[in-house]
Each structure stands twice: as structure tokens, then as C-alpha cells.
Amino acid sequence: MGMHRAINLVLMLATLASAVALYAVKNDTRRLETRVAAQERALERARSDVAVLTAERAHLSRPERLEPLARLIGLAPIAPAQYMRLDRDGTR
Amino acid sequence: MSEIQSAPPMSQPPLPLQGEERHRSRLRRRSMVALLATLVCFAAIAGQLVRLAARAPPEIRVAMAEPLARTFARPDIVDRAGRLIAADVAVHSLYADPLLILDLDETLEKLGPTLPGLDTADLKKSLADQSRRFVWVARGLSPRQAQRVHDLGLPGLAFRTELKRAYPLGALAGHLIGTVNTDNKGLAGLERMLDETGRVEAVQGPGRVPPEPVRLSLDVGVQHALAEELKQASLRYSASGAAGLVLDANSGEVLAAVSLPQADPSRPADWLDPALADRLAGGTFELGSIFKALTVAQALESGSADLERVLDVRQPLTVGTYTIKDLHPQGRPLTVREVFLHSSNVGAGMLALEAGAERQRAFLGQFGLTEPMRWEAGPVATPQLPKNWGRIEAVTIGYGHGLALAPLQFAAGMAALVNGGARVTPTLMARSDDGGARLRVVSEATSAKLREIMRLNVTNPHGTGRRAEAEGYRVGGKTGTAEMPGRGGYQEKSVISSFVGAFPMDAPRYVVLVMLFEPRTGDTGGDHITAGLNAAPATARVVERIAPLLAVLPRRLDARM
Numbered sequence: 150m151g152m153h154r155a156i157n158l159v160l161m162l163a164t165l166a167s168a169v170a171l172y173a174v175k176n177d178t179r180r181l182e183t184r185v186a187a188q189e190r191a192l193e194r195a196r197s198d199v200a201v202l203t204a205e206r207a208h209l210s211r212p213e214r215l216e217p218l219a220r221l222i223g224l225a226p227i228a229p230a231q232y233m234r235l236d237r238d239g240t241r
Numbered sequence: 242m243s244e245i246q247s248a249p250p251m252s253q254p255p256l257p258l259q260g261e262e263r264h265r266s267r268l269r270r271r272s273m274v275a276l277l278a279t280l281v282c283f284a285a286i287a288g289q290l291v292r293l294a295a296r297a298p299p300e301i302r303v304a305m306a307e308p309l310a311r312t313f314a315r316p317d318i319v320d321r322a323g324r325l326i327a328a329d330v331a332v333h334s335l336y337a338d339p340l341l342i343l344d345l346d347e348t349l350e351k352l353g354p355t356l357p358g359l360d361t362a363d364l365k366k367s368l369a370d371q372s373r374r375f376v377w378v379a380r381g382l383s384p385r386q387a388q389r390v391h392d393l394g395l396p397g398l399a400f401r402t403e404l405k406r407a408y409p410l411g412a413l414a415g416h417l418i419g420t421v422n423t424d425n426k427g428l429a430g431l432e433r434m435l436d437e438t439g440r441v442e443a444v445q446g447p448g449r450v451p452p453e454p455v456r457l458s459l460d461v462g463v464q465h466a467l468a469e470e471l472k473q474a475s476l477r478y479s480a481s482g483a484a485g486l487v488l489d490a491n492s493g494e495v496l497a498a499v500s501l502p503q504a505d506p507s508r509p510a511d512w513l514d515p516a517l518a519d520r521l522a523g524g525t526f527e528l529g530s531i532f533k534a535l536t537v538a539q540a541l542e543s544g545s546a547d548l549e550r551v552l553d554v555r556q557p558l559t560v561g562t563y564t565i566k567d568l569h570p571q572g573r574p575l576t577v578r579e580v581f582l583h584s585s586n587v588g589a590g591m592l593a594l595e596a597g598a599e600r601q602r603a604f605l606g607q608f609g610l611t612e613p614m615r616w617e618a619g620p621v622a623t624p625q626l627p628k629n630w631g632r633i634e635a636v637t638i639g640y641g642h643g644l645a646l647a648p649l650q651f652a653a654g655m656a657a658l659v660n661g662g663a664r665v666t667p668t669l670m671a672r673s674d675d676g677g678a679r680l681r682v683v684s685e686a687t688s689a690k691l692r693e694i695m696r697l698n699v700t701n702p703h704g705t706g707r708r709a710e711a712e713g714y715r716v717g718g719k720t721g722t723a724e725m726p727g728r729g730g731y732q733e734k735s736v737i738s739s740f741v742g743a744f745p746m747d748a749p750r751y752v753v754l755v756m757l758f759e760p761r762t763g764d765t766g767g768d769h770i771t772a773g774l775n776a777a778p779a780t781a782r783v784v785e786r787i788a789p790l791l792a793v794l795p796r797r798l799d800a801r802m
Contacts, residue, residue: 157276164280164284164287167287168286168290171287171290172290174294175290175294178294196450196451200328200329200451201331203328204328204330207324207325207328207409208407208409211410211411211461212413212462212465213411213413213465216465226466226785227789229713229795
């Protein structure tokens with residue numbers, strides 16, 4: 150009789166304890182998930198920023214824009230006369 | 242209770258106790274059942290807790306965060322050196338739920354100045370329809386615009402992040418890249434091919450890991466240099482349009498392909514405008530004298546002629562009711578080499594006549610010039626063959642008339658003629674090898690002779706291509722001035738003037754094709770519009786500019802030692 154009551158009590162407490170523990174774990178999981186989601190969003194934003202910046206850089210370095218700028222500072226396509234061999238005679 | 246009454250006195254355990262015992266056991270059983278039921282309930286709750294904690298279904302979460310976000314993710318397109326040509330960027334698109342809009346007029350009044358270019362009248366009609374729950378207001382807004390709309394705090398409006406194709410190089414290579422619609426689905430060119438070959442992924446909003454980029458054979462630098470030189474040549478010679486191609490003579494990789502005027506990938510409407518059509522792959526042309534390279538190659542290959550064989554071209558060539566004359570008759574018999582140098586129609590006609598229509602067709606067929614072709618930017622315009630390919634047609638095809646080809650396809654044929662005789666299939670994709678074992682279309686010897694006369698055509702003072710010489714880069718090639726068909730026959734003053742060549746001619750690496758449409762003048766001024774005076778010098782300028790980009794060293798260097 151007394152033993153039964155003790156067992157019941159223990160079981161009851163165990164059930165309650167596990168429920169509380171589960172709730173705590175679940176709560177923890179939820180918090181972690183929120184953090185993961187936030188990190189994922191940050192990653193997505195970063196990725197999207199990288200894509201935009203890469204496109205921007207390609208746009209700014211497009212030859213159509215660079216050519217006039219290069220010519221402005223006196224550059225031009227290389228002419229055959231500008232080549233020189235370095236591995237023979239003393240013309241280096 | 243009757244049991245109590247009939248119980249014998251004292252000798253036996255008292256009966257009332259017996260009754261109590263039974264009562265108690267019943268009570269215990271009952272409480273046991275209740276306890277069990279409670280335990281089962283708690284266990285069920287605990288089980289459910291474990292289940293929920295263990296796996297929250299992710300689909301539900303995404304669906305709640307992004308109710309409608311679904312867009313198409315396309316791989317980046319880069320050139321052979323990895324320079325970006327096309328990429329997806331995330332943009333904000335504004336939509337409205339008509340049911341949630343409190344004051345339609347106020348909403349539109351505030352949106353109008355914030356988003357210039359918004360068709361408010363049209364939008365008002367759509368938003369007044371309360372049966373709809375989703376209406377696009379503006380797509381592809383910049384982050385700043387989106388922020389401004391957000392700050393208005395209007396109810397019923399919301400954003401959705403979409404992917405939008407960006408083309409940082411503008412119209413450069415536009416014809417090859419093609420275009421996409423507002424949903425980021427490919428409509429034309431390479432973009433369409435990406436859809437057709439399953440490279441495009443439907444995704445829930447942006448932010449996925451980007452897939453491997455598509456690496457093209459194009460070189461952005463060469464593409465730009467070619468486009469610039471063609472633009473200048475168009476201006477200099479008052480041409481209505483121009484086209485140019487740089488092709489790897491061995492692998493068939495297209496390094497640059499330009500058709501002026503160019504189409505802009507960010508403007509899908511450009512693909513509906515016939516004036517902006519791609520002339521390299523999207524149209525066929527009678528190419529004129531540049532075709533004579535194939536005629537001479539066939540004569541050499543069949544053994545019916547070598548370069549020294551003399552043809553009597555003093556008289557016009559008569560086939561049936563047709564008479565073929567030379568523009569500038571030399572008044573003496575010419576060798577096959579001279580026929581090529583002086584671009585004699587009579588001579589080329591005679592060689593074609595000797596081969597005959599059937600063998601001519603078979604020879605061109607080996608190069609793939611009689612069959613429709615597809616490449617990565619879509620179908621190439623189908624070759625226009627004569628309905629009856631008889632003697633007359635053989636002769637006219639011999640000097641490049643009566644058969645219309647997409648210039649891209651023709652250039653690939655020329656590549657086979659100069660590369661030692663291996664068939665070339667043009668491609669837009671970067672290749673790591675040179676295509677492996679390929680079909681031989683002409684012998685090494687024939688190819689070597691073609692290289693010789695093509696180079697001679699530029700170095701010889703009488704050659705039609707002498708103005709194509711680019712110092713040190715050993716250009717060789719053939720000119721062609723083809724009258725364009727118009728109302729009532731060919732138009733003498735309306736021509737396609739072209740030059741097909743290769744460099745360096747001792748071991749050709751690149752085939753170059755330059756075409757000017759309806760040029761009005763040439764280098765010598767006046768109305769001299771033959772290819773030797775405009776397309777040839779334009780080619781020289783192109784080669785001078787692109788050779789350094791392609792790491793082709795000028796010969797001068799080897800000579801000065």
C-alpha cells in the first residue's frame with residue numbers, strides 16, 4: 150500500500166519533470182531555430198549584396214566605359230613596334 | 242448484508258472484514274485504472290511534445306514567411322576569362338491586396354510621385370476590382386525606391402523579393418546572350434537555351450547558393466574591340482549596318498560576334514524589331530566572292546586543278562541563256578592562283594562548272610553548309626539553296642550567288658579550309674580541348690595551298706585584299722562585294738562588302754569575318770564601294786586591335802634578331 154503510493158508519486162513526479170524538461174528543450178530549440186533563421190537571413194542578404202556588388206563592379210569595369218577613360222590618360226592599343234624581345238641580344 | 246446476518250460467531254474471521262476487503266480491492270482497482278489513464282494522457286502529451294520539438298516541418302515556416310515568393314534562379318554567364326556578362330540580382334517588387342486598401346485614391350496619390358512612370362489610371366482599374374487579392378504594382382524596384390514606398394506606410398501594399406537578370410555590359414554581345422521576360426524566364430538566345438536545358442531553377446525567393454556559372458567562349462575584350470572597330474567602320478564608310486566574327490580556327494569557339502545595330506538584353510522588345518535582328522546567325526546572305534575560296538578549294542581537292550593551271554578567262558562564260566562577265570577583265574588567261582587574286586567570276590564559274598552541281602553540293606555538304614544548324618544561342622538561319630541545283634546554279638554558286646548562308650556557318654567552313662582541313666562546328670561555350678577527332682573535309686595539302694593564296698591576296702600589290710594587311714600579324718583572306726537582291730534584280734549600288742580572313746596565316750589561329758552592309762564609300766573616297774576598299778582595311782584595324790588581346794605576337798619580333 151505505502152509502496153504503491155510511493156511508486157505512484159515517483160511516476161507522477163517523473164512525468165511532470167519530463168514534461169517540464171521537454172518544454173525547456175522545446176523552448177531552447179525554438180530559440181536556436183530563431184537564431185538559425187536570423188543567420189540564414191543574414192547570409193541571404195550578404196549573398197544578395199555580393200551579387201549586386203559583383204554586377205556593379207562588372208558594370209563599372211565594362212570595356213565601353215574603360216576605353217574612353219584609358220584613352221583620356223594617353224593609353225592606346227599596343228602597336229607591333231612596342232614589342233621587344235628580352236631573351237636575345239642586348240636590346241633589353 | 243445478508244452475509245453478515247448468516248455469519249457463524251467468532252470461530253471464523255469476521256465476515257464484515259471480508260466484505261470490507263472486497264470493497265477495498267475494488268477501490269484499488271478503480272484508482273489503478275484512473276492512474277493508468279492519467280499516465281497514458283501524460284505520456285501522450287509528452288510524446289506530442291517530443292514530436293513537435295524534434296521536427297518542426299520547415300515547409301510550413303517558409304510558406305508563412307513568403308506567401309507568394311516564387312521566382313526563377315538562373316546561373317551567371319561569364320566570358321572565357323570569368324568576366325561577368327549576366328547575373329541574377331534580388332530586387333523588390335511591390336504588390337497590393339485590393340481588399341486591404343483603405344483609401345484607393347490616397348494610396349495612388351502618394352504612390353504616384355514616389356514611383357515615377359507608374360500608370361496610375363491603369364492601376365486604379367486593377368485595384369478597384371475587389372475580387373482580386375493580388376495585383377502587381379511595380380516590379381524590380383531599387384532598394385531606395387522600395388524603402389521610400391515602405392516609408393509611406395500604406396496599408397494593403399507589400400513587397401516580395403524577386404530575382405531579376407542584370408546585364409552589366411549593356412548591349413555588348415546582346416544578340417548572343419538573348420533576353421528574359423519579367424518572370425526571369427529565357428525568351429531568346431543563350432538565355433532561352435538555359436531554360437531548355439534545365440539550368441534554370443524555380444526557387445522560393447532569392448538567397449540560394451549560386452550554381453556554377455556558364456562559361457562562354459567569348460572574350461569580352463575582343464568582343465568590345467570588334468564592336469568598336471565595326472562602329473567606326475560603319476561611320477567611315479557610311480554603312481547601314483555591320484557584322485563581324487572572330488572564330489578559333491581549330492576549336493570553333495566564337496571569341497567575338499557582333500552585329501550592328503546591337504540588341505540590348507535588358508530590352509526584350511529589341512528581339513521583335515527586325516532592324517535589330519542578328520545578321521550573323523539570324524539571317525542568310527548571298528556572300529559573293531568570299532565564297533570563291535570554297536570553289537578553288539574544291540578544284541584543288543578533286544585534283545582537277547592546281548594553282549598553276551591556266552584558265553582562259555578572256556571571254557565571258559555562257560551557260561544556257563546566262564552570260565557571266567568579269568568586273569575588271571585582265572584580258573589574258575589567268576592561273577588558278579590569279580583567278581583567286583583578281584577574283585575572276587569567269588574563272589570561278591569555270592571551275593564550278595567542271596565540278597558540276599552534284600559534286601559541288603556534296604562538297605559544300607561536307608562542311609555542313611547545306612544543312613540547317615543549331616548552336617547554343619538557338620537555331621541558325623537555314624541555308625537557302627537553289628530549288629534546281631543545275632549547271633547555271635553551280636556557276637553562280639561558284640562565285641557566291643544563288644546560295645544564301647548565315648555568315649556564322651560560312652565562317653566555320655572557312656576555318657576548316659585554313660586549319661589543315663578539319664571540320665569546325667562553331668560554339669559559344671568555352672572548350673578545354675579542340676573537339677577531339679574531327680571529320681576531315683579537305684587534305685592538308687589543299688589547306689596549305691588555300692593559306693598560301695589567301696596570304697598572297699593580302700601581300701601581292703595586285704591582290705584585292707592588300708588593304709587588310711596588319712603589320713606583323715600575317716593576315717590572309719578574300720574580299721567579296723555582293724550585290725544585294727532588291728526589287729527587280731540585284732542592285733549595283735547596294736552591296737554587302739565583306740572580308741573573310743585568318744591570322745597568323747602561317748599557322749592560323751583565328752578566322753575573322755567582317756561584313757559591311759550597304760557601304761556608300763571606301764578608302765579612296767567617292768562611290769568606290771568594293772570590299773577591298775572598306776571591308777579589307779576594316780579587317781586590318783580589327784586584327785591590329787585584337788591580336789595583342791589574343792596573345793598573337795607580331796612577326797616583326799621574330800625577324801629582328
